[in-house]
Amino acid sequence: MAFDIYGNKLRRGYCEVHPDVKSPYPCYYCLLDAEYEHEREPELEWEPTDEEICAGTGHKYDGDDEEGGRCYCGKKRYPAGGPQFEKFDHAKQIDDSRRLVKKIMENENIEFERMDGK
Ligand SMILES: [Zn+2]
Numbered sequence: 001m002a003f004d005i006y007g008n009k010l011r012r013g014y015c016e017v018h019p020d021v022k023s024p025y026p027c028y029y030c031l032l033d034a035e036y037e038h039e040r041e042p043e044l045e046w047e048p049t050d051e052e053i054c055a056g057t058g059h060k061y062d063g064d065d066e067e068g069g070r071c072y073c074g075k076k077r078y079p080a081g082g083p084q085f086e087k088f089d090h091a092k093q094i095d096d097s098r099r100l101v102k103k104i105m106e107n108e109n110i111e112f113e114r115m116d117g118k
């Protein structure tokens with residue numbers, strides 16, 4: 001006597017994983033599941049490469065090489081020195097952070113000012 005995976009008696013010609021499906025194991029749904037598992041597996045073990053991380057950040061300017069500005073992985077090109085507005089924002093952010101840290105060191109009870117300047 002055969003049993004399905006739930007411990008119930010398995011009817012002849014039915015799938016042991018899908019006892020309601022009148023098709024011997026592996027049935028159509030088993031194959032679908034297997035295909036799904038197969039597609040999902042790489043994602044579970046997925047470790048982003050530098051390139052994928054770069055893509056995930058929208059290819060932010062990361063410096064210059066001999067041909068000009070580039071993102072981390074080098075797929076996105078920028079003018080040498082990078083986009084000016086990004087450089088400016090970056091510098092401003094560091095500046096704001098330094099100012100804030102300085103204020104905190106001077107007085108721990110300061111109120112946090114908005115960092116976006118609005
Ligand atoms: Zn099945």
Ligand SMILES: [Zn+2]
Nearest residue numbers: 054059071073
């Ligand atoms: Zn990139």
